[in-house]
Structure formats: C-alpha cells, structure tokens
Amino acid sequence: MESCSEVVRKFWGYDELRPLQAEAMQAVVAGRDSLVVLPTGGGKSLCFQAPALCLPGVAVVVSPLISLMKDQVDALVDRGVLAALVNSTLSADERRRVADELRGERVKLLYLSPERLMSERMLHFLQQLQVSFFAIDEAHCISQWGHDFRPEYRMLSVLKESFPHAAIHAYTATATAQVRSEIVRELRLNNPETLVGSFDRPNLVYRASPRVDGFQQICEVIDRHRDESGIVYCIRRADVDALCAKLTAAGHSAAAYHAGMDEAARHASQEAFANEAVKIVVATVAFGMGIDKSNVRYVIHAAAPKSLENYQQESGRAGRDGLEAECCMFYSAADFLTWRKLQQGLPQEALEASIALLAGMERYCSTTDCRHRTIARYFGQDLADGACGACDVCLADVEYVAEPLVLAQKILSCVARLQENYGAGYVGLVLSGSRDQRIMELGHDQLSTYGLLAEHDRRHIRGWIEQLAAQDYLQKVGEYTVLKLTPAGWQVLRGEVVPRLLKPAGRPRREARTAIESWEGVDRELFEELRLLRRRKAEEQGLPPFVVFSDVTLRDLARRRPSTPEAMLAVHGVGQAKCARYGEEFVGAIVEYCRRCDVALDVSPAAAAPRIVEAIDERPATASKLRAWELFTQKVSLDDVCGALDRAPSTVVGYLVEYIERQKIGDPEPWLDRAMFERVRTAAVVAKSGRLKPLFDALEGAVPYDRIRIAVAVLRNLSSPGTTRAD
Numbered sequence: 001m002e003s004c005s006e007v008v009r010k011f012w013g014y015d016e017l018r019p020l021q022a023e024a025m026q027a028v029v030a031g032r033d034s035l036v037v038l039p040t041g042g043g044k045s046l047c048f049q050a051p052a053l054c055l056p057g058v059a060v061v062v063s064p065l066i067s068l069m070k071d072q073v074d075a076l077v078d079r080g081v082l083a084a085l086v087n088s089t090l091s092a093d094e095r096r097r098v099a100d101e102l103r104g105e106r107v108k109l110l111y112l113s114p115e116r117l118m119s120e121r122m123l124h125f126l127q128q129l130q131v132s133f134f135a136i137d138e139a140h141c142i143s144q145w146g147h148d149f150r151p152e153y154r155m156l157s158v159l160k161e162s163f164p165h166a167a168i169h170a171y172t173a174t175a176t177a178q179v180r181s182e183i184v185r186e187l188r189l190n191n192p193e194t195l196v197g198s199f200d201r202p203n204l205v206y207r208a209s210p211r212v213d214g215f216q217q218i219c220e221v222i223d224r225h226r227d228e229s230g231i232v233y234c235i236r237r238a239d240v241d242a243l244c245a246k247l248t249a250a251g252h253s254a255a256a257y258h259a260g261m262d263e264a265a266r267h268a269s270q271e272a273f274a275n276e277a278v279k280i281v282v283a284t285v286a287f288g289m290g291i292d293k294s295n296v297r298y299v300i301h302a303a304a305p306k307s308l309e310n311y312q313q314e315s316g317r318a319g320r321d322g323l324e325a326e327c328c329m330f331y332s333a334a335d336f337l338t339w340r341k342l343q344q345g346l347p348q349e350a351l352e353a354s355i356a357l358l359a360g361m362e363r364y365c366s367t368t369d370c371r372h373r374t375i376a377r378y379f380g381q382d383l384a385d386g387a388c389g390a391c392d393v394c395l396a397d398v399e400y401v402a403e404p405l406v407l408a409q410k411i412l413s414c415v416a417r418l419q420e421n422y423g424a425g426y427v428g429l430v431l432s433g434s435r436d437q438r439i440m441e442l443g444h445d446q447l448s449t450y451g452l453l454a455e456h457d458r459r460h461i462r463g464w465i466e467q468l469a470a471q472d473y474l475q476k477v478g479e480y481t482v483l484k485l486t487p488a489g490w491q492v493l494r495g496e497v498v499p500r501l502l503k504p505a506g507r508p509r510r511e512a513r514t515a516i517e518s519w520e521g522v523d524r525e526l527f528e529e530l531r532l533l534r535r536r537k538a539e540e541q542g543l544p545p546f547v548v549f550s551d552v553t554l555r556d557l558a559r560r561r562p563s564t565p566e567a568m569l570a571v572h573g574v575g576q577a578k579c580a581r582y583g584e585e586f587v588g589a590i591v592e593y594c595r596r597c598d599v600a601l602d603v604s605p606a607a608a609a610p611r612i613v614e615a616i617d618e619r620p621a622t623a624s625k626l627r628a629w630e631l632f633t634q635k636v637s638l639d640d641v642c643g644a645l646d647r648a649p650s651t652v653v654g655y656l657v658e659y660i661e662r663q664k665i666g667d668p669e670p671w672l673d674r675a676m677f678e679r680v681r682t683a684a685v686v687a688k689s690g691r692l693k694p695l696f697d698a699l700e701g702a703v704p705y706d707r708i709r710i711a712v713a714v715l716r717n718l719s720s721p722g723t724t725r726a727d
C-alpha cells in the first residue's frame with residue numbers, strides 16, 4: 001500500500017498538507033475513531049479521501065446533500081480516484097453497475113446519504129464487502145444544538161453496532177463544545193482522536209462598514225472583482241429579488257437564490273453559479289451547505305447576519321482554495337431591528353439566545369480591534385499579536401477622527417433640534433447645509449445646527465450617524481426609523497462619554513498581504529487565457545470549471561509556465577490523471593502564449609519573479625465613476641453630476657478628464673464654456689505648453705485649475721486623430 005503523502009502527490013498534486021490533515025489521516029490509517037473540526041475550506045475531505053486509497057476495502061462516506069455528493073464524486077473521478085455514489089437519482093441500471101463495481105473491488109470511496117446507508121438492504125450488502133471505515137461529513141447535523149439538525153442523521157447511532165470493527169470518523173466545521181460532545185455520544189465514538197483546527201482564515205480579508213448607499217457600496221466591491229465569482233447575502237427574500245434585479249439592470253451577471261423559489265429555479269441558480277455561467281449569486285442564508293465551489297473570491301453581506309457563527313460560516317465560503325478572498329459587510333442599526341422583528345415569535349429561551357447572538361454580531365460590526373482576532377476570540381481561540389494585514393482595521397482603510405466628542409455633539413444636537421422627528425438621511429442633509437426644498441419649506445435652514453458640518457463629505461456624515469446608532473447613542477424608531485437620542489446619547493451631549501468615530505483613511509487603499517503573495521510571479525494575461533481554456537474544457541465535460549483545475553493551479557501554471565506535460569506535474573494541484581487528461585492542451589496554450597508574447601517558459605518558483613509590465617492603469621472603474629461617465633454621455637453639467645454622485649468637484653473633474661481622454665472628446669461644452677476654452681487654447685499657444693502651472697500663470701489666475709485640466713484634455717484630443725468633434 002502507498003503512503004498517504006504519496007497518494008496525495010499522485011492524485012491531488014499537493015506537496016504539502018494543511019494543518020492537522022496529517023494527524024487526521026494518521027487516525028484513519030491507524031483505525032482509531034476520530035472527530036475532526038476544521039473551518040470551512042480547511043480541507044476536511046482530503047483527511048478521509050487520501051487514506052481511503054491507502055487502505056484495503058471501500059470507505060463509506062455519509063453526506064447530507066445529494067448535490068454535494070455528486071460534485072465530490074465528479075471531482076474525485078476527474079482526479080482518477082475510484083469513487084461512486086448511490087442515491088435516488090440513479091437509474092436501476094446505474095445502481096446495478098455500482099453494485100458490480102463494489103463487488104469487484106473497483107470502488108475505494110462510496111458516497112451515501114444517511115437514510116440510504118441505514119436501510120436494511122444497504123447494511124446487508126455492505127456487510128458482505130470489506131468496509132475500510134466510515135466518514136461522516138457535516139457531522140454536526142446529528143446535533144440538536146447545531147444550527148443544522150437533520151433527524152435522519154440520528155439513525156447513524158446504531159452504525160457502531162452494525163459494524164463493530166470499522167472505525168468511524170466525524171468531520172465538521174462547527175466548533176462549540178456542546179455540539180462536539182453530542183457528536184461523540186450519538187455516534188458512539190470509541191475514545192476518538194479529537195482534532196480541532198484554528199478558526200482563523202488568514203487568506204480572507206475582512207471589512208465591515210456602515211451602510212450608507214448600500215447599492216453603490218456593493219458595486220464598488222463587485223468592481224474590484226470583475227470576472228470573479230462572488231456571493232451577496234441579504235436578510236429577506238424580497239431584498240434578494242430587489243437587489244438581484246438591480247444588479248442585473250446595472251449590467252452584472254447575477255442570479256437569485258432563496259427558499260421562496262421553487263426547487264428547479266434554485267437548482268438552476270446554483271448550477272449556473274458553479275459553472276460560472278453567472279458570476280454573482282444574491283441569496284438568503286438558504287444558500288449554504290452544498291456549495292463546494294472553491295474559487296469564490298468575495299462574499300458581501302448587504303446587511304448584518306444574525307450571529308457571528310452565521311457570519312463566519314457564510315463569509316467562509318470565500319477562498320476555500322486558500323487564495324485571497326474578500327469578505328465585506330455593510331451593516332446598519334436597521335438590520336438589528338429587522339432581526340429582532342423576525343425573531344419575535346420565538347419561545348422565550350430561544351429568543352434570549354438569539355438576542356445574545358445578535359449582540360455579538362453588533363460588537364463585531366463596531367469593533368476597533370483586528371477583525372481576525374475578534375472572530376477567533378469569539379470561538380475561544382487566540383491569535384498571535386501583530387498586524388494581520390488582512391482586515392480593514394489592520395490595513396488602516398479607516399482612521400479615527402481627531403475630535404470625536406465635538407463631532408458627535410454636533411450631530412446629536414442637530415437630532416435634538418429637529419425634535420427627534422427625522423431620519424438619518426434628513427439629519428445628514430441639514431448638517432451638511434443642503435438647500436433641499438423640504439429643508440427650506442420647513443425652515444430648518446434657520447436652525448443653529450444647519451450646515452454645521454458643511455465642510456465634510458456627505459457620505460462621511462451619514463457614516464457617523466450610523467456609527468453613533470451602532471454604538472447606541474442614537475436609536476432608530478418606528479416605521480420611518482426616526483432618530484432619537486438614547487440616555488447614552490444625552491451623556492455625550494453633556495460631555496460625559498466620548499464615542500469612537502471612524503472615517504475612511506485619506507491614503508489610497510493598501511492591497512492585502514495575501515493578495516500580493518499569491519499573485520507573485522503570475523503572468524496575469526496568461527492566467528486569463530488559461531481561464532478561458534479551463535472554461536471550455538469544463539463545458540465539454542459538463543463539470544464546473546473549478547473541478548477541472550482550481551484557481552491555485554491556474555495561477556501556478558501561469559507562474560511556472562511548463563513547456564512539457566512532465567514539467568506540468570510539478571505544478572500545484574496537478575496529479576497524474578489531470579496531467580494525462582489536460583496536459584497537452586494546457587501546455588500547448590502556454591507554449592503558444594509564451595512564444596507570442598516573448599515570455600520565458602519553465603520558470604522555477606524561486607526565479608519566478610514578477611514580470612515588469614509597463615501597463616496603463618487598467619484597474620476596474622469604480623461604480624461611481626461609471627455612473628459619472630453615463631451622466632457625461634448625457635451632457636449633464638459638472639454641478640449636477642457632483643450632486644447626483646455626492647462627490648467633491650475635484651473628484652468629479654478627475655472622472656471627467658478621464659472620460660474625455662478615453663472617449664476622445666473634442667468638445668469642451670457643457671463642462672467649460674467656449675469663451676473660457678478659447679482663452680486656454682490661446683494661452684497654450686503663447687506659452688508653448690500644455691502643462692497646468694505655466695498655463696495657470698499665463699492666464700493670471702483667471703481660470704481655475706479644474707477648468708484648465710478639462711481644457712487641456714480636450715486640446716490634447718484635438719491635436720490627435722480620431723477625435724469626436726462637435727463642430
């Protein structure tokens with residue numbers, strides 16, 4: 001028999017094991033019962049799949065969902081592993097074939113649902129074979145304390161009696177001690193080896209911010225991940241439908257998933273997501289177990305979930321392949337009200353428990369500590385000190401405002417002056433000194449707090465109001481979520497307590513450490529070409545793309561650029577079966593690309609330094625920039641675009657200049673009047689320069705810098721061919 005590490009290299013192409021995988025495999029090989037708790041993406045499957053190939057007989061895997069089973073078996077077969085499943089979707093013929101293969105000892109892993117396994121017939125059949133061990137996946141389903149109790153799992157309690165000599169191994173991502181002991185008791189595990197992994201997921205970047213203009217915030221995250229797969233979670237079904245429609249209307253490729261849809265529609269959404277026919281799934285918590293897709297690159301929570309357990313699990317669906325992935329949450333005090341409302345009917349005890357869970361979630365939202373550490377602590381684990389480099393707090397996306405007390409007092413006194421009768425949006429407008437019609441009509445421009453924060457960005461003001469609400473200085477009441485001061489809010493007004501207020505940092509967003517590392521040496525253009533090839537191969541075989549090759553493998557291919565199938569075996573995740581099946585075509589594509597683009601082949605990892613690309617900045621445009629461009633196309637004036645986007649004029653002029661450059665616009669109107677444009681044009685001729693400072697000086701300061709920037713962009717277009725002229 002081969003050793004586990006040989007098997008892992010040969011079939012999976014992995015050189016290293018993840019934490020606790022070796023120990024878990026050891027327990028299986030030794031035939032000792034075990035309980036393995038690893039977070040989602042920790043690599044639980046390999047812990048039983050690899051040993052199954054090293055032991056005589058067939059390993060029986062119990063799994064709760066038919067869809068999950070099929071994906072796992074397909075993936076194994078594609079790696080050259082002898083795996084099979086029996087469930088209700090098989091025809092009588094297919095079932096007979098599997099039975100024959102089992103008798104002929106041509107199956108190493110057999111996947112079954114608990115009820116199928118515990119049926120009289122199946123037990124009898126299996127007793128005539130050599131069963132190496134039982135692996136119980138998602139073992140927390142047996143626990144009534146778990147969040148996913150399945151009564152059919154209880155049938156497994158008698159498994160030990162039926163097979164006293166076969167070891168039982170249980171796998172779960174649910175960590176609480178109560179659930180763990182229930183698994184051990186119910187499965188009658190005999191002195192099990194218990195392995196509990198770290199709950200931290202270092203490859204995930206966590207971010208959480210108050211929801212201000214939710215849709216735009218969501219679009220900004222999606223824009224950072226163009227062409228990548230992501231999940232957006234909402235609280236209610238109606239929110240899912242609305243958001244999905246809005247994303248689709250904005251040109252995104254999205255599908256909905258919630259329990260109100262019929263089975264077929266849900267299945268279609270899930271399939272489309274797995275096959276990358278759609279990029280985004282918008283879903284309620286119902287979209288969960290059974291998503292095996294390893295290359296989900298981001299998970300957005302459009303609203304706060306109801307517990308940190310939920311958050312950990314849902315956000316954990318990102319980056320299961322170990323590559324960097326982003327988890328962003330946009331919360332609001334309204335979310336917590338919604339959850340309380342939804343939980344109203346619960347029996348007293350359950351209600352108290354859920355209120356406590358919600359409170360934990362709220363603390364996570366407004367924490368000013370590292371988010372990785374906050375999550376780990378919640379699960380009773382501690383992380384080493386030092387910046388994690390992978391959360392908004394440690395990456396310093398945000399910073400504290402200099403005088404939080406004064407700022408908070410201005411906001412709270414405005415709420416008081418408005419008789420605690422208005423919502424956050426309106427209070428924000430009054431503070432910013434908006435000339436909104438309603439404000440004028442109601443005479444609120446006469447209030448002493450009117451325009452008190454006029455020098456600040458309107459989005460920041462809204463953010464601060466949400467932060468004050470999240471910290472309980474303000475309360476949102478009633479149908480119109482009118483702002484009221486809480487007792488703690490009055491303490492702030494009296495200067496007795498000082499709230500924490502954050503604002504986005506002025507410096508540009510730093511890239512997370514994990515992202516920089518995992519793209520090191522990867523030729524991105526080649527990566528994109530290989531991704532298309534992977535998609536085509538997947539379609540041909542009716543497999544999801546990530547089953548053909550994971551993103552990790554694809555990046556390693558684009559990093560090492562093997563010129564022969566043999567060299568390809570050194571690539572992460574390429575075992576012998578994959579190499580035989582896909583080697584020629586992928587190597588062909590790589591060699592062709594490298595010739596065409598003059599890029600080196602067969603790079604060893606040490607030498608795989610990043611290629612220096614003299615590229616223009618091709619970062620995806622942000623949502624607000626795209627919106628601005630749309631408005632420019634409609635010739636909307638600068639002031640109106642500033643108003644519509646709630647952005648500073650300098651930002652909007654930046655967008656405009658870029659728009660003029662990209663679209664080769666040759667007409668400065670309506671953003672610059674003709675006379676002013678002609679003055680700049682003349683000055684440019686006289687000064688023999690297109691640079692801003694000399695022009696500004698030549699015009700003796702009569703034309704502001706912003707206008708000169710616009711004029712110069714247009715002038716540059718007029719002097720180059722291919723420009724759309726107005727005249």
Ligand code: ADP
Pocket residue numbers: 014015016017018021038039040041042043044045046294320321322550
């Ligand atoms: P879990 O069931 O714990 O959520 P999986 O078993 O689905 O996690 O594994 C997640 C991903 O990690 C899969 O794509 C799997 O192939 C990959 N993986 C598992 N072990 C390793 C390893 N040692 N090295 C590299 N990738 C691994």
Ligand code: ZN
Pocket residue numbers: 369370371372373387388389390391392393394395
């Ligand atoms: Zn951190």
